[in-house]
Amino acid sequence: xxxxxxQPLLTLRLPPxxxxxxxxxxxxxxxxxxxxAVVTAGDxxxxxxxxxxxxxxxxxxxxxxxxxxxxxxxxxxxxxxxxRVVLGFGLAVLVGVPFGVAAGSWRxxxxxxxxxxxxxxxVPIAALIPLTILWFGIGETQKVMFIFIAxxxxxxxxxxxxxxxxxxxxxxxxxxxxxxxxxxxxxxxxPLALPDVYNSLRNLFGLAFGYIMLAELINAxxxxxxxxxxxxxxxxxxHIILILVIIGVLAYGIDRLLYFFQRxxxxxxxxxx
Numbered sequence: 001x002x003x004x005x006x007q008p009l010l011t012l013r014l015p016p017x018x019x020x021x022x023x024x025x026x027x028x029x030x031x032x033x034x035x036x037a038v039v040t041a042g043d044x045x046x047x048x049x050x051x052x053x054x055x056x057x058x059x060x061x062x063x064x065x066x067x068x069x070x071x072x073x074x075x076x077x078x079x080x081x082x083x084r085v086v087l088g089f090g091l092a093v094l095v096g097v098p099f100g101v102a103a104g105s106w107r108x109x110x111x112x113x114x115x116x117x118x119x120x121x122x123v124p125i126a127a128l129i130p131l132t133i134l135w136f137g138i139g140e141t142q143k144v145m146f147i148f149i150a151x152x153x154x155x156x157x158x159x160x161x162x163x164x165x166x167x168x169x170x171x172x173x174x175x176x177x178x179x180x181x182x183x184x185x186x187x188x189x190x191p192l193a194l195p196d197v198y199n200s201l202r203n204l205f206g207l208a209f210g211y212i213m214l215a216e217l218i219n220a221x222x223x224x225x226x227x228x229x230x231x232x233x234x235x236x237x238x239h240i241i242l243i244l245v246i247i248g249v250l251a252y253g254i255d256r257l258l259y260f261f262q263r264x265x266x267x268x269x270x271x272x273x
Contacts, residue, residue: 033058056238061245064238072227072239078250080222081212084140088147089208092155093201095148100159104193105185110160117160120153125211129218138219146215151208155201162196163189195266202258209251 016024040057042048052060068074103110128149136142166189174188216225224247231239 053235053237056241061238061241064236064242068227068239068242072230073222074227074246077222077224077227078246080220081216081224082250084143084215084223085147085205085208085212088144088212089151089205091144091148092151092208096152096155097159097197097201100156100197101163101185101190101193103156104160104163105181105189107164110164113156117153117157120149121157125150126214129214132215133218142218143212143215143220147208147211150211151204154204154207158200158204159193159197162193162200165196166192195262198262198265202255202262205258206251206255209247209254213247 015021036055037058039049040052040055040060045051045053056064099109099113103113128146132142132146132149136145170188170192171184174184179187212223213225213228216223217229220226224243227243228240231237231243
């Protein structure tokens with residue numbers, strides 16, 4: 001038995017074993033659902049602790065899946081949201097990663113770009129909505145560019161940090177062996193920084209997935225954000241909760257898929273799951 005497994009679960013700063021952690025997480029979810037079921041139990045609103053208008057029961061939420069799929073085009077909305085996020089975030093990666101590598105390699109570029117990146121990371125995300133509408137209209141382009149502009153500063157900054165974090169001894173060794181600056185970047189800095197860049201992008205994708213909900217409030221015909229907005233206007237609380245669950249499941253599934261590829265691409269690195 002590992003030393004960690006013999007320690008009390010509440011030992012300060014000691015993480016539980018992977019299996020124990022998963023069991024504790026599943027148990028916490030089960031307790032939450034049980035409490036939810038208890039406070040919404042009852043055949044009529046008068047007999048419930050919480051009104052169904054405020055919080056429907058778990059069974060009522062599950063029963064609403066059929067109407068959400070057949071009457072409100074759930075699958076089409078999921079596809080629309082994923083496409084917007086993938087396209088906008090992909091553009092941020094295509095622009096932010098190369099510029100981040102350049103800024104991490106030549107710090108004078110970082111000195112010039114750092115104030116812009118800092119400004120972009122601290123601008124309230126909702127403030128980008130009217131700006132992107134002004135620049136790109138209210139169609140699909142606006143939603144994609146909203147994700148691109150919102151994510152670009154984070155992609156750039158994290159890439160710079162990953163490149164700067166490469167130990168100087170690797171660069172010094174390559175230069176001692178006669179490597180040119182371009183060879184140092186291509187064969188030393190980029191390969192050593194790539195695991196951290198990938199892990200950062202994996203985490204940032206979840207950020208983009210949250211941002212798209214704001215963009216889909218504007219002139220969207222499909223999308224999970226659009227479904228949330230229309231459900232709120234129609235008072236369909238069970239659909240609101242169900243859509244939130246779907247968003248969480250999608251985000252978790254995408255994160256696990258990216259983590260699966262991460263373990264295959266970088267087996268020598270073990271990032272936190």
